[in-house]
Amino acid sequence: MPPPPPPPSQPQTPHDLRLACRNGTHTTTTSLSSPTVQCNLLVLPSRYAPSFTQLCARNPVSCPLLYSTFPGSKTAPPLAVGANLATDLPRYNVYRDGKLVAERAEVEEEWTADHVGFLIGCSYSFEWALSAAGFPPKHTLCVPVKCVPMFRTAVPLAPAGEFTGGCLVVSMRAYRERDVAEVRRITRAFRRQHGEPVAWGWAGARMLGIEEKVRKGLVDFGEWVGIDGEVGEVPVFWGCGVTPQVAVMESGIQGVVISHVPGCMFVTDVPVEEEEGPNPKL
Amino acid sequence: MPPPPPPPSQPQTPHDLRLACRNGTHTTTTSLSSPTVQCNLLVLPSRYAPSFTQLCARNPVSCPLLYSTFPGSKTAPPLAVGANLATDLPRYNVYRDGKLVAERAEVEEEWTADHVGFLIGCSYSFEWALSAAGFPPKHTLCVPVKCVPMFRTAVPLAPAGEFTGGCLVVSMRAYRERDVAEVRRITRAFRRQHGEPVAWGWAGARMLGIEEKVRKGLVDFGEWVGIDGEVGEVPVFWGCGVTPQVAVMESGIQGVVISHVPGCMFVTDVPVEEEEGPNPKL
Numbered sequence: 001m002p003p004p005p006p007p008p009s010q011p012q013t014p015h016d017l018r019l020a021c022r023n024g025t026h027t028t029t030t031s032l033s034s035p036t037v038q039c040n041l042l043v044l045p046s047r048y049a050p051s052f053t054q055l056c057a058r059n060p061v062s063c064p065l066l067y068s069t070f071p072g073s074k075t076a077p078p079l080a081v082g083a084n085l086a087t088d089l090p091r092y093n094v095y096r097d098g099k100l101v102a103e104r105a106e107v108e109e110e111w112t113a114d115h116v117g118f119l120i121g122c123s124y125s126f127e128w129a130l131s132a133a134g135f136p137p138k139h140t141l142c143v144p145v146k147c148v149p150m151f152r153t154a155v156p157l158a159p160a161g162e163f164t165g166g167c168l169v170v171s172m173r174a175y176r177e178r179d180v181a182e183v184r185r186i187t188r189a190f191r192r193q194h195g196e197p198v199a200w201g202w203a204g205a206r207m208l209g210i211e212e213k214v215r216k217g218l219v220d221f222g223e224w225v226g227i228d229g230e231v232g233e234v235p236v237f238w239g240c241g242v243t244p245q246v247a248v249m250e251s252g253i254q255g256v257v258i259s260h261v262p263g264c265m266f267v268t269d270v271p272v273e274e275e276e277g278p279n280p281k282l
Numbered sequence: 283m284p285p286p287p288p289p290p291s292q293p294q295t296p297h298d299l300r301l302a303c304r305n306g307t308h309t310t311t312t313s314l315s316s317p318t319v320q321c322n323l324l325v326l327p328s329r330y331a332p333s334f335t336q337l338c339a340r341n342p343v344s345c346p347l348l349y350s351t352f353p354g355s356k357t358a359p360p361l362a363v364g365a366n367l368a369t370d371l372p373r374y375n376v377y378r379d380g381k382l383v384a385e386r387a388e389v390e391e392e393w394t395a396d397h398v399g400f401l402i403g404c405s406y407s408f409e410w411a412l413s414a415a416g417f418p419p420k421h422t423l424c425v426p427v428k429c430v431p432m433f434r435t436a437v438p439l440a441p442a443g444e445f446t447g448g449c450l451v452v453s454m455r456a457y458r459e460r461d462v463a464e465v466r467r468i469t470r471a472f473r474r475q476h477g478e479p480v481a482w483g484w485a486g487a488r489m490l491g492i493e494e495k496v497r498k499g500l501v502d503f504g505e506w507v508g509i510d511g512e513v514g515e516v517p518v519f520w521g522c523g524v525t526p527q528v529a530v531m532e533s534g535i536q537g538v539v540i541s542h543v544p545g546c547m548f549v550t551d552v553p554v555e556e557e558e559g560p561n562p563k564l
Contacts, residue, residue: 054470058477061340061440155437156489158343158480158521161470188336188443195340198440207438239440 014080014267018088021267024105027090029265030145035128035272037079037193038265039066039119040241041089042248043107043258046071049116051161055247056120058158062168062243064121064192072113079119079268086111091261093245098252107258115258120241122265123148123171125193125272126186130173133186137173139225147263148173150221150240154209157247166247169220170198170208170237174227177201177234187238190272194239201234208237221262296362296549300370303549306387309372311547312427317410317554319361319475320547321348321401322523323371324530325389325540328353331398333443337529338402340440344450344525346403346474354395361401361550368393373543375527380534389540397540402523404547405430405453407475407554408468412455415468419455421507429545430455432503432522436491439529448529451502452480452490452519456509459483459516469520472554476521483516490519503544 011017011026014036020026029038044052049068056065067076074086087106094102094110104110111117127137139146148171157166171194175183180200188196198208205211214235217224221242227233245259260266293299293308296318302308311320326334331350338347349358356368369388376384376392386392393399409419421428430453439448453476457465462482470478480490487493496517499506503524509515527541542548 054473054477057473058343060342156481160478191336191339195336196442199438 014269015082017267018080018083021090022084022087022106028145028147028263029090029124029267030140030147030263032124032267035125037066037268037270037272038122038124039079039268040122040244041085041258041260041266042118042120042244043085043111043115044118044248044253045255045257046114046116048162048253051163052118052244052248055157055160055163055166055244056118058160059243061194061198062157062239063241064194065118066121066192067119069117071116074111074117076117076119076268079270080266081269083266085117085266089260089266090264093259093261095249095257095259097254098249103261110256110258112256115256118244119266120244121193122241123187123194123238124265126190128272129186129190130183133182135175135179135183135186139173139223142225146225147222149217149219149224150242150262151208151210151213151237152220152246157243162253163247163251165250166243167250168198168208169240169243169246170210171222171240172214172235172237174225174233175236176232178232180234180236183236193272194241197236197238200236204237205235296551297364299549300362300365303372304366304369304388310427310429310545311372311406311549312422312429312545317407319348319550319552319554320404320406321361321550322404322526323367323540323542323548324400324402324526325367325393325397326400326530326535327537327539328396328398330444330535333445334400334526334530337439337442337445337448337526338400340442341525343476343480344439344521345523346476347400348403348474349401351399353398356393356399358399358401358550361552362548363551365548367399367548371542371548372546375541375543377531377539377541379536380531385543392538392540394538397538400526401548402526403475404523405469405476405520406547408472410554411468411472412465415464417457417461417465417468421455421505424507428507429504431499431501431506432524432544433490433492433495433519434502434528439525444535445529445533447532448525449532450480450490451522451525451528452492453504453522454496454517454519456507456515457518458514460514462516462518465518475554476523479518479520482518486519487517
């Protein structure tokens with residue numbers, strides 16, 4: 001009798017992947033083989049939902065709102081059949097009165113009947129398209145894969161109600177300068193997944209107020225991946241769904257807030273290529 | 283026989299006002315008695331229309347797109363019956379290959395069959411609501427009325443296609459610090475007219491990178507109106523529809539581009555109070 005085949009390196013469907021996250025056997029959503037839309041999660045007391053919705057509307061590049069739940073509901077049926085938003089992400093951050101108080105594998109208890117969940121587009125959704133076009137992000141080529149590097153910029157968000165004092169957070173991928181136009185073109189199509197970059201090159205880093213941090217590799221979130229100037233690489237920056245998480249923390253709102261841990265996203269059933277078609281599902 | 287009554291100081295309906303602008307007998311749209319939605323105008327060669335639409339979608343606070351024409355059309359029937367966008371604004375700027383080449387009272391000749399007109403929300407639309415609530419903007423109280431002061435900030439726009447290198451432009455109104463919360467609340471409702479302020483106070487001016495210009499009254503557009511620190515006034519800043527005009531100029535796109543002159547807006551028939559109701563007309 002032949003030996004059984006080796007276990008696959010990652011679950012094969014979004015549903016299987018969510019179950020593996022739920023069971024604790026899968027711990028990252030970087031570089032998935034199944035290219036479906038991934039989302040940032042933010043869970044707020046319901047009284048803040050109107051202002052947060054407005055914050056997203058005013059800052060759609062960094063905070064593209066794809067879905068929000070009814071208070072107390074932990075599901076998102078149009079995006080993911082059978083999913084539980086309180087268990088199906090690899091890791092969660094729990095904040096109380098604006099301070100991080102715990103990291104959790106699930107948040108069934110913290111997510112009360114008064115909480116509203118918001119799902120926000122994520123640049124992990126378009127990395128598949130970059131790779132398919134011959135521009136794989138370097139962090140996806142690391143063994144094991146790394147989380148994309150992220151930086152808080154000096155660019156202020158447009159405030160909304162209680163949510164003041166926020167700043168744009170960006171993800172960074174290094175590309176050769178001559179490839180930037182094509183990389184811009186590829187991600188431009190993913191309008192609700194941060195779309196085209198917000199800045200590029202060292203002049204772009206300066207404009208965002210983060211040149212020194214990027215030159216030194218001092219990430220605010222995620223993991224550093226080098227920029228190889230000798231082969232002509234420069235940093236390219238995209239809006240990042242950690243932005244609303246930082247905005248919520250800066251606002252100092254009261255009560256329990258829950259988010260994903262950066263790089264540990266909610267994986268939907270929606271194929272990325274459907275998202276920007278003539279009849280987008282989201 | 284009694285003498286005829288004095289002529290009214292300004293036309294009484296939006297239609298009359300547009301005709302007066304067309305005939306050259308009215309030259310500003312600041313502080314109108316009839317509170318209908320006012321719009322910024324930008325007219326571009328049609329090949330740039332998709333990227334410009336995307337620029338607005340990515341920067342909705344400064345560039346809230348309300349309407350765009352079909353190529354060659356100079357009308358906006360849902361907003362203004364019988365209006366001609368090429369004649370009914372008080373003044374126009376004409377640019378060629380990114381450079382200002384003329385100021386005109388009408389642009390019938392410059393607006394070709396290949397041009398697309400874009401109408402963008404304007405903060406003049408909510409000044410009526412501020413005045414009604416007891417917070418009249420100071421520039422509307424000047425005799426004669428002044429144009430609102432405007433500043434180019436250091437905050438970069440999210441680029442879109444050809445439109446790179448733009449920055450947020452803001453309008454400024456001075457209010458007492460203790461009134462800022464109420465002023466924010468009032469304009470928050472006007473979501474497609476720039477909505478609530480983007481920043482306020484001297485810390486806000488610093489965040490936008492314009493503290494020195496504001497302290498010295500060095501406006502980039504419009505007219506300076508003082509800030510009276512002795513009565514507790516601070517600057518309050520709103521997104522401004524001059525932003526897309528600057529973005530288009532910065533991009534260096536080729537061909538003829540037309541815009542309104544700052545402060546000389548397109549006046550629609552749409553009552554401001556309808557704009558944000560349950561069935562907005564725009």
